[in-house]
């Protein structure tokens with residue numbers, strides 16, 4: 402039985418392009434983001450992958466990415482669940498600020514801690530640890546059972562909600578997680594063992 406789990410970060414958003422902290426704000430994809438999502442669909446197709454079930458967040462950039470991928474695969478009607486458990490990390494008071502302006506104001510090191518550390522919370526927002534605490538229960542209750550039933554599952558979500566998931570899947574630690582960056586629109590293809598650990602992982606480049 403195949404236990405396929407594919408994770409894709411949404412394509413470039415309007416606020417990624419403007420270099421703004423985004424979090425739970427809801428900008429759409431740029432033209433480049435649309436093209437990245439289509440390219441992700443094409444690489445999944447070229448790899449012979451199709452899906453029985455999909456999961457996404459309640460933010461449009463992830464939903465639109467999923468829609469474009471499924472349309473490239475010629476499978477627009479794959480049953481899809483949307484849940485805010487998969488939303489981007491809430492960046493709190495940083496939302497809408499330019500990341501370079503934030504570095505000028507608070508320094509590179511502090512901004513890096515807010516963006517990439519495991520447990521430093523941005524003001525009013527969620528740390529990655531907080532994000533893991535909502536993504537992981539949803540993964541265990543909703544996503545993993547489908548994968549273990551043999552359904553091929555696609556998850557279209559966000560940089561930090563997926564870093565939370567990859568941290569668990571890849572067994573990364575609070576010390577090693579800061580160096581994990583997920584590119585927009587690059588599918589991570591996991592094949593799981595029956596005990597839900599990772600058998601193989603592959604990154605699909607266009």
Ligand SMILES: O=C(O)[C@@H](CO)OP(=O)(O)O
Nearest residue numbers: 421422423424489516560
């Ligand atoms: O702004 C955000 O919400 C995220 C993702 O774009 O940014 P970062 O990569 O800094 O965590």
